[in-house]
Amino acid sequence: MKHFFNDLLNKQVFFKYGFYLLLFMSIVLNILILPIMSFDSELYIFFILSVIFLGIGYYEKPIWVLLLGTAIVVTARFFLIAEPFSGPITYIIHLITYFLITFISTGLMRNYQRIKSGNIELVTALANALDSRDSLTANHSQNVARLSLEIAKEMNLPRHLYDVILEGGLLHVIGKIGVPEHILIKQGKLTDEEYTLIKEHPVIGYNIIKHISNFDKNGILNIVLYHHERYDGKGYPKGLKGEDIPLVARIVALADTFDAMTSKRVYRDKLDLDYAVFEIRKHRGTQFDPNVVDAFLKLYKRKMNGLDLK
CATH class of the missing domain: 1.10.3210.10 (Hypothetical protein af1432)
Known part of the structure; x- marks a missing residue:
């Protein structure tokens, strides 16, 4: 299982395309399927997953790119999932919450890459000293x-x-x-x-x-x-x-x-x-x-x- 997750983390393109796929699924489910099937609003989980994939897939991008992507996800959720007392305050709360999720995902991915690079740099230094x-x-x-x-x-x-x-x-x-x-x-x-x-x-x-x-x-x-x-x-x-x-x-x-x-x-x-x-x-x-x-x-x-x- 550990190797499986390591392989996934090394396939950044998987998370990049996964972000768009999850966002598309979220929109389609809420526009086309949710009204027909009468599902509860738990489908918001796809929006949460999409920002996790956004943070991992685009961890190298500047913060404004991540904020823009998060805002797109939150806007889609805000207009597609009807909630009681929905208004500007609700939108802002969702934006802050979702951006924190994106930021945490980005931080974890950056830390993983930093540890990985650090290990290779240390091993290379040892090899050079020996050679x-x-x-x-x-x-x-x-x-x-x-x-x-x-x-x-x-x-x-x-x-x-x-x-x-x-x-x-x-x-x-x-x-x-x-x-x-x-x-x-x-x-x-x-x-x-x-x-x-x-x-x-x-x-x-x-x-x-x-x-x-x-x-x-x-x-x-x-x-x-x-x-x-x-x-x-x-x-x-x-x-x-x-x-x-x-x-x-x-x-x-x-x-x-x-x-x-x-x-x-x-x-x-x-x-x-x-x-x-x-x-x-x-x-x-x-x-x-x-x-x-x-x-x-x-x-x-x-x-x-x-x-x-x-």
Whole structure:
């Protein structure tokens, strides 16, 4: 249910069109149907709903726009619903009451967007701080987050997962903060012991942020912990296989690998873009989820005539 409401709040156009639809329904019901069916005047609830949708759908608009929309709704109600002792005072009372409802709806939506933006800004700052440890991996987290989000949209995933994938992509290597810097920037081949330390970064990252309850509930922890799992079960740290790996982690795993291949590292130059795409296709069903690979390839094919994926 929470995800349902989050998806709705991310579809501002739903509330914009909903406002006009509810206002139209209110007018039609009161003009055409109410006299025939002899309903009580409880149909005013549609007018109240319309100003709620007005506040949410147009929360970015200046206050005079919201006041004008509210006045239109109140005027329609005033002339269509006959009430005892109806007069200018009644109209003013309704206008004030309805505008308060609009204003509260607008305030709640603005607060929701402010919290959402604040979370992303904080996560981005953490990702930038981590990436700054190595100039060659600068922007890696942002690149992975961006590509992961594009893949999620290509797969038509529910909208509430977009923010999860974006924030999880930004935080996916936060565990490397616990890996010694000389290992991260080592130019030669890693020893077995050093590679073992590198492989611990998903668990380290998980332990760093596991106490943030919202990350646990929405799936960000799954991305941090499982983005190095493989579809064939040969990944780490848990050796999960196939559908046992959370979908959000499977998406970030592909984006992480693609960005690593197409970026310069201390131990090699960046790989050719076509070669990187070939490798992704080659490991479809082994290292990567086939459905995620298919979405990535469709995305890549569409971008061949425009901007690249970097």
